[in-house]
Amino acid sequence: MNAKNVIMNFSHVYEKEDFYHHAYFQWIDCTDLSGTSCYCTPQAANEIRRRILNCPVQGIHFLDSGDYHYVSKFWLEKIKQPFNLLLFDYHSDMQPPKFPELLSCGCWVKDAIDQNPMLQRVCIVGPDEQAFSGIETNYRCRLLCVSLQALQETETWEKMRNLKDGLPLYISIDKDVLNTYFARTDWSQGGLSLTVLEKLLALFETRCRVIGIDICGECKMDVQYLLTRQNEEINNTTNLALLRFLLRNETIS
Numbered sequence: 312m313n314a315k316n317v318i319m320n321f322s323h324v325y326e327k328e329d330f331y332h333h334a335y336f337q338w339i340d341c342t343d344l345s346g347t348s349c350y351c352t353p354q355a356a357n358e359i360r361r362r363i364l365n366c367p368v369q370g371i372h373f374l375d376s377g378d379y380h381y382v383s384k385f386w387l388e389k390i391k392q393p394f395n396l397l398l399f400d401y402h403s404d405m406q407p408p409k410f411p412e413l414l415s416c417g418c419w420v421k422d423a424i425d426q427n428p429m430l431q432r433v434c435i436v437g438p439d440e441q442a443f444s445g446i447e448t449n450y451r452c453r454l455l456c457v458s459l460q461a462l463q464e465t466e467t468w469e470k471m472r473n474l475k476d477g478l479p480l481y482i483s484i485d486k487d488v489l490n491t492y493f494a495r496t497d498w499s500q501g502g503l504s505l506t507v508l509e510k511l512l513a514l515f516e517t518r519c520r521v522i523g524i525d526i527c528g529e530c531k532m533d534v535q536y537l538l539t540r541q542n543e544e545i546n547n548t549t550n551l552a553l554l555r556f557l558l559r560n561e562t563i564s
Contacts, residue, residue, distance in 0.1 A: 384414065
């Protein structure tokens with residue numbers, strides 16, 4: 312397995328955590344970049360691509376807070392064969408861009424579908440039902456939308472167990488899909504437990520070859536020290552649990 316685990320440091324938040332001490336990670340410092348928070352300018356996008364140029368897509372990539380989830384698009388560009396994307400997120404990230412010249416954390420999945428010829432289908436797991444209502448009709452044939460409500464139904468799990476098309480899978484996890492017991496993020500959050508997320512990951516891992524994984528959803532520092540420290544501890548614990556889960560059987564190949 313030619314994998315390299317990466318931490319992308321935009322906001323210094325990982326410097327307050329220690330989950331990565333249990334495995335080797337290459338740090339990519341992006342703290343000096345402007346035009347990156349929530350919206351990414353073309354200049355910043357090109358520089359981020361340059362900084363990850365020599366990193367293989369195989370591996371686990373920690374991307375900082377959800378403000379930088381659009382960086383997943385740059386990792387997807389490294390995949391040179393047809394593949395599917397599995398996204399765990401409380402938001403669809405399929406919004407029409409407010410500023411067409413800028414990539415954003417809210418439209419990056421739509422942009423990836425439009426621009427990446429290797430991306431075949433996207434499965435989005437975890438938002439509320441209404442999050443899917445605004446998705447343009449012409450994208451529906453490329454999407455499998457699994458809402459938080461649908462995950463309560465046995466039929467949904469059976470449908471996911473029967474998903475087989477032979478294509479490799481890239482997995483992107485925004486921790487805002489989890490409830491606040493397991494994650495503290497800068498965005499509105501969903502209701503998944505870490506146990507359910509791991510069950511879903513295991514379900515897909517047994518049916519698809521995973522070629523890369525990224526994780527975001529940190530919480531930027533708060534002016535209240537005790538609140539910031541609590542957020543860091545919760546996110547650090549979940550990051551460590553996810554890392555151990557994903558590395559337990561060399562998930563990525």
